Amino acid sequence: MNYVFYIAAAVAVFSTLMAITRANAVHALLYMITSLLSSSLIFFVLGAPYIAALQAIVYAGAIMVLFVFIIMMLNQGPASTEQERVWISGKTWVGPTMLCAVLLAELIWIVRGDPAWLPGKTIIHPKDVSKALYGPYILVIELASMLLTAGLVGAYHLGRREPERREGES
Amino acid sequence: MNTALINMAMQTTLAAIEPRTIAQRAAESAHENLWITAGYFLAAIVGVALLLSFLGMALIYIERKVAAAFQCRIGPNRVGPWGLLQTVADTLKLVFKEDFVPQMADRTLHMIAPFLALLVPVVLLALIPYSPALQVADLNIGILFITAIGGFGVMGILIAGWSSNNKWSMIGAMRAGAQIISYELSATLALLVVVLFSGTMSLTGIVQSQEDGWWIWRGHAAGLCAFIIYLVASTAELNRTPFDIPEGESELTAGFHTEYSGLRFAFFFLAEFINMFTVSALTATLFLGGWMPFHIGDWTSFNSAMDAIPPSIWFLGKVTAIIFVIMWFRWTFPRLRVDQLMHLEWKVLLPIGFANLFIAAIIVLANAYPYPVAGQ
Numbered sequence: 001m002n003y004v005f006y007i008a009a010a011v012a013v014f015s016t017l018m019a020i021t022r023a024n025a026v027h028a029l030l031y032m033i034t035s036l037l038s039s040s041l042i043f044f045v046l047g048a049p050y051i052a053a054l055q056a057i058v059y060a061g062a063i064m065v066l067f068v069f070i071i072m073m074l075n076q077g078p079a080s081t082e083q084e085r086v087w088i089s090g091k092t093w094v095g096p097t098m099l100c101a102v103l104l105a106e107l108i109w110i111v112r113g114d115p116a117w118l119p120g121k122t123i124i125h126p127k128d129v130s131k132a133l134y135g136p137y138i139l140v141i142e143l144a145s146m147l148l149t150a151g152l153v154g155a156y157h158l159g160r161r162e163p164e165r166r167e168g169e170s
Numbered sequence: 171m172n173t174a175l176i177n178m179a180m181q182t183t184l185a186a187i188e189p190r191t192i193a194q195r196a197a198e199s200a201h202e203n204l205w206i207t208a209g210y211f212l213a214a215i216v217g218v219a220l221l222l223s224f225l226g227m228a229l230i231y232i233e234r235k236v237a238a239a240f241q242c243r244i245g246p247n248r249v250g251p252w253g254l255l256q257t258v259a260d261t262l263k264l265v266f267k268e269d270f271v272p273q274m275a276d277r278t279l280h281m282i283a284p285f286l287a288l289l290v291p292v293v294l295l296a297l298i299p300y301s302p303a304l305q306v307a308d309l310n311i312g313i314l315f316i317t318a319i320g321g322f323g324v325m326g327i328l329i330a331g332w333s334s335n336n337k338w339s340m341i342g343a344m345r346a347g348a349q350i351i352s353y354e355l356s357a358t359l360a361l362l363v364v365v366l367f368s369g370t371m372s373l374t375g376i377v378q379s380q381e382d383g384w385w386i387w388r389g390h391a392a393g394l395c396a397f398i399i400y401l402v403a404s405t406a407e408l409n410r411t412p413f414d415i416p417e418g419e420s421e422l423t424a425g426f427h428t429e430y431s432g433l434r435f436a437f438f439f440l441a442e443f444i445n446m447f448t449v450s451a452l453t454a455t456l457f458l459g460g461w462m463p464f465h466i467g468d469w470t471s472f473n474s475a476m477d478a479i480p481p482s483i484w485f486l487g488k489v490t491a492i493i494f495v496i497m498w499f500r501w502t503f504p505r506l507r508v509d510q511l512m513h514l515e516w517k518v519l520l521p522i523g524f525a526n527l528f529i530a531a532i533i534v535l536a537n538a539y540p541y542p543v544a545g546q
Contacts, residue, residue, distance in 0.1 A: 026276075026279075026332060027279075030279075030329070033325070049309070049310060049311045050311060050314070052311075053311050053314035053315055053317075053318050054314070056318035056319075056321075057314065057317055057318045057321060060318075060322075061317075061318060061321030061322065062321065062351075065321065065324055065325065065328070065347070065351060066351070068325070068328055069328065069344070069347045069348070069351070072328060072331075072332040072340070072343070072344070073344055125310060126310070126311060126314070126371060
């Protein structure tokens with residue numbers, strides 16, 4: 001299983017790098033889907049099949065497909081690719097690189113410490129996740145669902161077609 | 171002492187004859203002999219290739235014969251006995267045609283797209299329990315895995331349409347994307363009804379939960395309703411008539427595969443037919459009892475006669491029946507317009523699906539099945 005983890009991790013890092021550096025938006029998105037899928041595989045190897053499936057369904061499946069759909073529909077030509085190429089060169093790298101260095105340092109610090117925390121010893125089944133979600137965390141679920149309902153109502157309001165004005169009305 | 175020994179012997183024999191999936195057997199062999207594992211891999215590759223080509227050709231032949239019968243024609247009858255070799259001849263023709271990539275197309279994506287489209291149904295084939303002894307892998311998260319992988323079928327189509335750099339391909343791909351994303355919701359809601367009833371997400375577990383009656387009967391109206399919703403929604407996900415506006419030839423030439431020829435076109439075609447098989451097999455597994463034989467209450471002699479038919483024949487029979495119904499749809503309903511398509515999903519199927527899930531939850535809570543099961 002270790003080999004699977006390392007291969008998936010390598011694919012994730014490579015595809016994330018490619019997703020950041022591609023100038024063509026559709027190529028970048030496809031790389032990002034690959035990255036999300038490989039992180040889903042990493043979840044699976046670590047013993048969380050349910051989270052792995054959710055990662056694939058929600059992020060890689062639903063959200064990214066929608067992204068690809070929109071980007072393809074806008075169908076930007078070579079001009080936007082050129083613009084993007086200008087944007088991702090030069091000074092823009094400084095800030096993100098520094099933040100990433102902080103994260104990397106943190107990661108190294110954790111790994112150098114106690115290895116007992118490392119997951120993968122137990123497999124968490126869908127039933128365990130559901131019991132936790134609808135047991136102690138039921139209030140959070142309700143809040144999240146309220147938030148989603150508010151979002152839905154807001155989207156409906158924004159997308160509503162204005163009733164047509166008749167002649168003579170201001 | 172004696173009884174303990176007998177018990178142990180019983181358990182070992184039970185473990186020996188207990189049906190295991192092919193993936194489990196391959197994993198166990200890895201500890202013993204690497205060559206056996208390699209053999210499993212080789213057998214899997216050859217098996218999948220043979221299964222795909224056979225299944226594809228058989229389904230295309232059946233489709234043409236069924237279509238001919240609906241239109242009072244004879245159908246293919248020249249090449250080979252009863253025209254059986256017609257599909258083989260057509261496949262050979264496609265193999266030898268030029269594989270054309272338009273000059274302004276995104277070359278890499280244009281080449282990859284057909285394989286992506288075919289990959290999804292092939293992966294799903296591994297999860298289906300064909301009989302108690304024949305299943306490639308039985309995942310604990312089976313249903314979730316199906317929704318996760320099934321959602322990627324649209325990626326191949328979207329990439330094909332976009333990379334072709336052609337208006338018709340693009341519009342076809344956009345229509346396919348919108349359609350598949352929308353109808354996935356209803357299909358998943360119908361799947362959830364079965365998950366509620368059976369209390370498990372593993373496909374073998376779902377088949378075993380139908381020992382006392384298939385969910386289409388045992389779930390009252392909710393089971394039947396979920397069955398119909400799933401059949402309609404998955405027909406729409408297949409992009410088959412009456413939901414085939416992504417490749418509506420009267421307006422879009424051929425939709426997303428306008429720019430494809432030769433073997434890559436054949437891959438899209440094959441993907442469509444393998445998808446049809448996968449969807450029918452899933453419908454049979456979830457709602458029609460999979461490989462379980464048909465039983466009627468206390469009719470012992472009738473039931474034992476039904477038991478005499480092997481499980482794999484039961485499974486294939488149910489799948490064939492559903493495939494026939496899907497082909498029947500094609501010659502019964504006219505093609506829907508885009509707005510009618512969206513109306514059907516968002517304003518008809520989705521509300522019914524939600525209400526159905528609610529009713530199913532009540533049935534499960536009240537344990538109000540027609541045939542109560544011990545231990546449920």
